[in-house]
Amino acid sequence: MKNELLIKNGRVIDPANGIDKKCDVLIVDEKIAAIGRIEKQAEKVIDAAGKLVVPGLLDIHVHFREPGDEEEETIASGSAAAVAAGFTSVVCMPNTNPPVQNETDVEYIHRKGRQARKTHIYTMGAITKNREGIELAEMGFMAEAGAVGFTDDGGGVQDPAVMLKAMKYATMFDVVISQHCQDNAFAGKGVMNSGYYSTILGLPGIDKLAEEAMLWRDIQLVKKTNVRYHVQHISTAGSVELIRKAKKDSLPITCEVAPHHLLLTEKNCGEYDTRYKVNPPLRTQKDIDAIKEAIADGIVDALASDHAPHLQSEKELEFLSAPFGIASLECALALYVKALIEPGIIDWPQLIELMTSRPAKIIGIDKGTLGLGRQGDVTIIDPEAEYKIDINNFRSKSRNCPYNGWPVKGKVVKTIVGGEIRFEV
Ligand code: DOR
Ligand code: ZN
Secondary structure (H helix, E strand, C coil): CCCEEEEEEEEEEEHHHCEEEEEEEEEECCEEEEEECCCCCCCEEEECCCCEEEECEEEEEECCCCCCCCCCCCHHHHHHHHHHCCEEEEEECCCCCCCCCCHHHHHHHHHHHHHHCCCEEEECECCEHHHCCCCECCHHHHHHCCCCCECCCCCCCCCHHHHHHHHHHHHHHCCCEEECCCCHHHHCCCCEECCHHHHHHCCCEECHHHHHHHHHHHHHHHHHHCCCEEECCCCCHHHHHHHHHHHHCCCCEEEEECCHHHHCCHHHHHHCCHHHCCCCCCCCHHHHHHHHHHHHCCCCCEECCCECCCCHHHHCCCCCCCCCCECCHHHHHHHHHHHHHCCCCCCHHHHHHHCCHHHHHHHCCCCCCCCCCCECCEEEEEEEEEEECCHHHCCCCCCCCCCCCCEEEEEEEEEEECCEEEEEC
C-alpha cells in the first residue's frame, strides 16, 4: 500500500516553477507526485482552502548550540521549534562548543538531526580551527561529510591571507564561504551600533565600517578566487551598496538578512535591554530602508532567522557583559510578513522564494521547490491568522526574544517533512 497524502484546494505557491494557483498537491511515498486538480482519493486528505501551500521553508542561519550549550538549545529542541515555525530544513552554525570543525563533528550534527525526526538538519563547518582565524579547519573532509558551507560565524576571519586561502580551498569542493563580516579593528569591544545612542548610553560602539571594510576586502578576494561567497546578516546601507555593485559586476556573491535588521533599531537599546543586544548590532532607520529596498530589488537572496538562543541568566547580565543574540526562529515567518508583506515591499510568492528556493541555491541543496519527484517537504500557512507572539509557546529552550507580545499576522498550520506531518496546530 502506497503512502499517500493529498493537500486540497490551497493556494499553491512554488516560485522555482512559476506556480501560483489554487490547486492540489499529492505526495506519494515521501515524494511530490502531482500538482493540479487531483480527483483521486488518497489515504490522507488535508483541506487547505484559504491557506498557502508552499515548499517547506528553509532557514540557512540557526544556532542550535549542540554540542556544548545544550541548556540553551539542543538539536532536538531546535528541530521541534523549526517545524512549528514551518521550517523543513535548517542550517546550523558551527560556533558550538567545541566548534564543528571536522568530519566527525559534521556527522554528529547529522545524526542528532536524524534522531530528532523533525526537520532536515544541515550544518556549516568552521573555516578555521577553533574559529581562531589562524589555521584552516578540515574543510575538505567536512565537505565530503556533507557540510553545506563554511563560516566562523560569531565573528569574521580577520586575516586576509587566511581568508584567501580558505576561498581557494573552497573552490576545490564547490562549497560556499559564508562570512560574518566584522573587522575587529573597527568593532573593538563594541556592544551596539556606534553613533548618537551609544554615546548617550555610554556604551562602546561597533562602527558600520567594521562590516563594510571586511565586506569590501572579501569582494577583492572573490574577484581573485571566484569562490561562491555569502554575506551573513547584512545590517548597513553601505553593505547593500557593496553587494549591489558586486552583483552588477557578476561576482558569485549572495547575501541574507535577519528579521531584527528590518524591524528594530539602535534606539531599542535605549533602556539597556539586553534582548536587543545582537551582532551585527541594530542600526538605523536609514539602514533598514536601504535593506528593504534591496529586498524589493532582488539584491537579497535569503531571509534567515539568525536564531541565537541564550540563557535567561546570561541575558540578565549588564549590557556590556550579556551575550549577543535574539531567539527568533518561531516567529521568523510572521516577522517577515510584518516587515515586508504588510507594507507592500514584496508579495507572498517573493517572500516564499526568499525562504525556499533561493537560499537552497546558495548552499547547493536539492530543496525548496515542489517539483515532481522532490522530497515531500511542504508548509501550509494561514496568511490571515492574527495573534500575538508569545514566548511561553516556544518549543525553543530559550526566551531571549524581544518580540514577545507583538501582534502579527500569518501562521504555520502544518509542516510536512518527507510526506509526514511533523507539526500541526
Ligand atoms: O548575535 C549574534 N549571536 N551574532 C552572532 O554572530 C552569533 C550569535 C550567537 O551565536 O549567539
Ligand atoms: Zn553572525
